[in-house]
Amino acid sequence: MGPALVVTMVTLLTLAQPLATDLYLTALPAIRNEYGAPVSVVQLTLSVLVLSFGLSQLLWGPAADRFGRRPVMLAGLVAYGGGALIGAAAPTIEVLIGARAVQGIGHAACMVCARALVRDLFKPQQGTHVMAQAMSLLAPATMAIPVIGAFITQYLGWRATLLAMTLFALATLTLVVLRIPETVAMRQPDALNLRQLFRTYGRIARNPSFLSWTALNCTGYAAIFGFFSSSAYLFIETYGVARINFGLVIGGASVAYLAGTFLCRRWIARLGITGSVRRAAWMALAAAVIFIVPQLANAHTPVTLTAALWLMLLAYGVHQPCGHVGQASAFPLNAGAASALGGFSFAAAAFLSGTWLGLMFKPGSSAVLALSIGLLSAATGIIALTLVQRHGKPPAL
Known part of the structure; x- marks a missing residue:
């Protein structure tokens, strides 16, 4: 190939x-x-x-x-x-x-x-x-x-x-x-030995570095998935935003994420992985403020929610690549298992976020969406400033 x-x-x-x-x-x-x-x-x-x-x-x-x-x-x-x-x-x-x-x-x-x-x-x-x-x-x-x-x-x-x-x-x-x-050089006959596999997963799940990075990515991804899964009803049915314009809101979020990945590459060279995450934490906290404060004043519009979303995605563009690297860094011999366990954790967090927002949805109100996503974005920033700084520095860096 x-x-x-x-x-x-x-x-x-x-x-x-x-x-x-x-x-x-x-x-x-x-x-x-x-x-x-x-x-x-x-x-x-x-x-x-x-x-x-x-x-x-x-x-x-x-x-x-x-x-x-x-x-x-x-x-x-x-x-x-x-x-x-x-x-x-x-x-x-x-x-x-x-x-x-x-x-x-x-x-x-x-x-x-x-x-x-x-x-x-x-x-x-x-x-x-x-x-x-x-x-x-x-x-x-x-x-x-x-x-x-x-x-x-x-x-x-x-x-x-x-x-x-x-x-x-x-x-x-x-x-x-x-x-x-077929690209695999040599198949591993014992790869599906479940006892050994789940013993490895248990060891990874107890590691403070893995837990810190996973918590960062879980809260960040749960916030984004929660917004994406619930905002269509609010934008299209409550605010009367056209479907195509709502598509542009989500597409703009992808642009913001891409910009965040460019920032990530620039910052890592100067600040390292934990320093980059620390700087992006302030963007996540700022996004949380934009989600929460207008809601407390009952003043949200499609513009304010879009601004908060795009800023949150800008921070996630830094946090997600760093999180994937940091998550597996303590396990050079089990990087695949660490990535898989992290992927499961993100999915579980997203499932809980989407289910919560669906159960609590109130037609015509932005309160559940804005406050839930705002708190998750704030949690992402706090984890980046505390747990990741304490436990997250990869051994090789």
């Missing part, structure tokens, strides 16, 4: 995530209206996807070591596309929730194999360059996907967003079948 094909494959496998979530966001009010389901139930179509993604990561990684990358990629893409197709035809909200859970399982396999392909084929420095190229291709796509989802929902209906995911999975599956060979 040449580098161009690897970059293309990694980009497509990673693209499964924003397609599964961001393409779908503007469709949530339409889904609620069609099924007549409460917001808390409709929220599960997102929350269950994220939870199944997190849980299945814990086993997809070892499965890819045991059976090879190619079988896991094929199985994951079939599950992803099949779940989306079932969801597009779902006669009830319960079937849609189940289909999205299957899609999340497939999404996890895609993400595991995206990382594994690069690790198999390149030395670390070359691999970093390949990943950077893939992320550069992914960035404009993630900015456009919410707007495309709004257009699809507006003119073709919400089911067409799931059909688009099915077509994406079919195209990627075809590429794997025709062009992608």
Whole structure:
């Protein structure tokens, strides 16, 4: 496989995530209206996807070591596309929730194999360059996907967003079948020894450095997922924002995140990983203020909520890359297991956040959204200034 094909494959496998979530966001009010389901139930179509993604990561990684990358990629893409197709035809909200859970399982396999392909084929420095190229291709796509989802929902209906995911999975599956060979050099027959695997997970979960970085990423991701999963009702139905304009709000958040990753690269060279996280903490705290203070005055508008969101994403653009590096830094021999356990933790935090906001949703009010996300953003800033500074410095830095 040449580098161009690897970059293309990694980009497509990673693209499964924003397609599964961001393409779908503007469709949530339409889904609620069609099924007549409460917001808390409709929220599960997102929350269950994220939870199944997190849980299945814990086993997809070892499965890819045991059976090879190619079988896991094929199985994951079939599950992803099949779940989306079932969801597009779902006669009830319960079937849609189940289909999205299957899609999340497939999404996890895609993400595991995206990382594994690069690790198999390149030395670390070359691999970093390949990943950077893939992320550069992914960035404009993630900015456009919410707007495309709004257009699809507006003119073709919400089911067409799931059909688009099915077509994406079919195209990627075809590429794997025709062009992608097995990349693992040597399969590991004991990779699925569950006793040994979960003993390793237990040791990682007790490490203060891992816990500090995981807490940082959990609160940050829970805040972002909570906003994304709940804000469509508020913006579209309460404030009367057009679906396409709401798509631009979410797309702008991707731009803010991308800007944060550029800041991260600049700051790390001068401040180190913990110093960069400390500086971004003040942005997270400022975002919390913008979420909370206008709400206390009952003065929120789409503009104030968008400003708070974009500032929070700017901070997350620094915190997330640092968090992924810091999380596994104490476990050079078990980096994959540490990443998988961290991924499960993020998904569980997002599930709880989305479920909470769905249960507490009050039509016509921004209070639950603004105060919940504001507190999570504040927690992110406080963790960055305290636990991460105390326990988070990677041993190698």
